[in-house]
Amino acid sequence: MTRKTRIILLICIAVVAVGALLLYNYFSTQSPQSPPEQSAKGSGSSGKGGAGRVIPVSIYIADFRQLDEGIRSVGTLLPNEEVNISSEIAGKVERIAFDEGTFVKRGGILVKVNDDDLQAQLKRSVFQRDLLHDKLERNRILLDKDAISREAFDQIETDYNMIQADIQLLQVRIDKTEIKAPFDGMIGFRYIGLGSYVQPGTLVARFVDNSKLKVQFSINEKNINKIRNGDWISFSTEGDRIVNRARIYAIDPTIDEQTRTIAMRAMYENAGMRLKPGMLIRVTAGEKSGNTLQVPTEAIVPDAASMKVWVVRGGKAASTPVTTGTRSETMIEITAGLMPGDSVIVTGLLQVREGSQVLISN
Numbered sequence: 001m002t003r004k005t006r007i008i009l010l011i012c013i014a015v016v017a018v019g020a021l022l023l024y025n026y027f028s029t030q031s032p033q034s035p036p037e038q039s040a041k042g043s044g045s046s047g048k049g050g051a052g053r054v055i056p057v058s059i060y061i062a063d064f065r066q067l068d069e070g071i072r073s074v075g076t077l078l079p080n081e082e083v084n085i086s087s088e089i090a091g092k093v094e095r096i097a098f099d100e101g102t103f104v105k106r107g108g109i110l111v112k113v114n115d116d117d118l119q120a121q122l123k124r125s126v127f128q129r130d131l132l133h134d135k136l137e138r139n140r141i142l143l144d145k146d147a148i149s150r151e152a153f154d155q156i157e158t159d160y161n162m163i164q165a166d167i168q169l170l171q172v173r174i175d176k177t178e179i180k181a182p183f184d185g186m187i188g189f190r191y192i193g194l195g196s197y198v199q200p201g202t203l204v205a206r207f208v209d210n211s212k213l214k215v216q217f218s219i220n221e222k223n224i225n226k227i228r229n230g231d232w233i234s235f236s237t238e239g240d241r242i243v244n245r246a247r248i249y250a251i252d253p254t255i256d257e258q259t260r261t262i263a264m265r266a267m268y269e270n271a272g273m274r275l276k277p278g279m280l281i282r283v284t285a286g287e288k289s290g291n292t293l294q295v296p297t298e299a300i301v302p303d304a305a306s307m308k309v310w311v312v313r314g315g316k317a318a319s320t321p322v323t324t325g326t327r328s329e330t331m332i333e334i335t336a337g338l339m340p341g342d343s344v345i346v347t348g349l350l351q352v353r354e355g356s357q358v359l360i361s362n
Helices: 003-042 116-144 150-176 221-226
Strands: 054-057 059-061 063-086 091-096 109-113 178-180 185-190 203-220 232-237 244-251 261-269 280-296 307-313 316-327 331-336 343-345 357-360
Touching (some): 109 203, 116 150, 150 178, 203 221, 203 280, 316 357
Antiparallel strands (some): 059 343, 063 203, 091 109, 109 178, 203 261, 232 244, 244 261, 280 331, 307 316
C-alpha cells in the first residue's frame, strides 16, 4: 500500500469516528423524553384489577330464608272440595243466577228449573189436605159420641196423613228445581244455556273450594319412617321462589306396588287464593328446617382450598372466604363468612379483581 492510500484510509476512519460520536450524542439527548410519554400512555391500563375501570355487576343482599333439608318429591295441588254441579230433576232452565269464575256463598242459587207443573200439583194437594182436615175434625167429634166406627175414623185419618206426605214430597221436588251451592267456593264454566232442557245428572258447572289446598305427593318406601302425620313440609311452584308451608294430615295406609311409594297429603291455607289447584309443585319433607343465611348458588366461586364469594364494600369488590351448607336448586346455605345485609356479587364475577371499582346494575 502506498503512502497516499494510507493517508486517505486514515482520513475516512476519522470521519466515520466523528460521525458515530455525533450520532451517539444526539440520541443520548433525545431518549430521556420518551419514557414519561410511554408511562403516561400505559398508566391507564396498569394496576391490579384494572384500576380506573368500573365493572358493572348485579348483587344479592344476603338474608335469612326458610330452609328444609330432607326428602324431596314432586306433587300436585288439589282443591279442598270439588264437585260437579248437576240437575236432580228434568225440566227447562228458566234462570241462570251465576257468573262464570265468580265466588258463591253456600246456599246461593245457581240455576232455577221451571216448576209450574209441580206448583200446580202442590196447590191441588193443599186444597185436598184442607178438606180432609175439616172432615177429620168433624169425625173426631162423632167418634167421641160413638156416632161412627173406629174403622171409618182411621180411614179418614190415613187419607189425611197420605195427602200430607204428598205435599212434603212435592215441596222436596220443588226445592230441587233450585240448584244451590253446596259450600263456599268458586264456580267454573257453565255447560247449559238459558231455556235448555236438562235431565237428572246433566252437568251444570264445576264448583271448587280453593280457600284451602291439599298438597298431594309421594315418597319412596325407604323413607316411610322419616315422616309422620302432623309434620310440616315446604313446597314451591314452577317459576316462583316463594316457599310455602303445609302440614301433613293424612298418609295412605298402603304402598303402591308398582312405584314402591306411599302417598301423603298436607293442608295449605291458601290466603288470597294465590295458588290454584292442578299446579305442579316441588316438595321438601324435612328433617331439618329453619331460617338460615342463604345466597344464590352462582355467587359461589370455588377456590383452591375453600369457597369464596365477592362482596361490595365501599364501591369496591372484596373476596370473602365462606363455609357452605345445604344446597338447593337455586340457593346455598352460608354457615360462616357472611353477615345478613352483605352485598354479594352474582354477575360479572369473571371480570372483578380485588379492589376493582364496581357499578351495581340491579
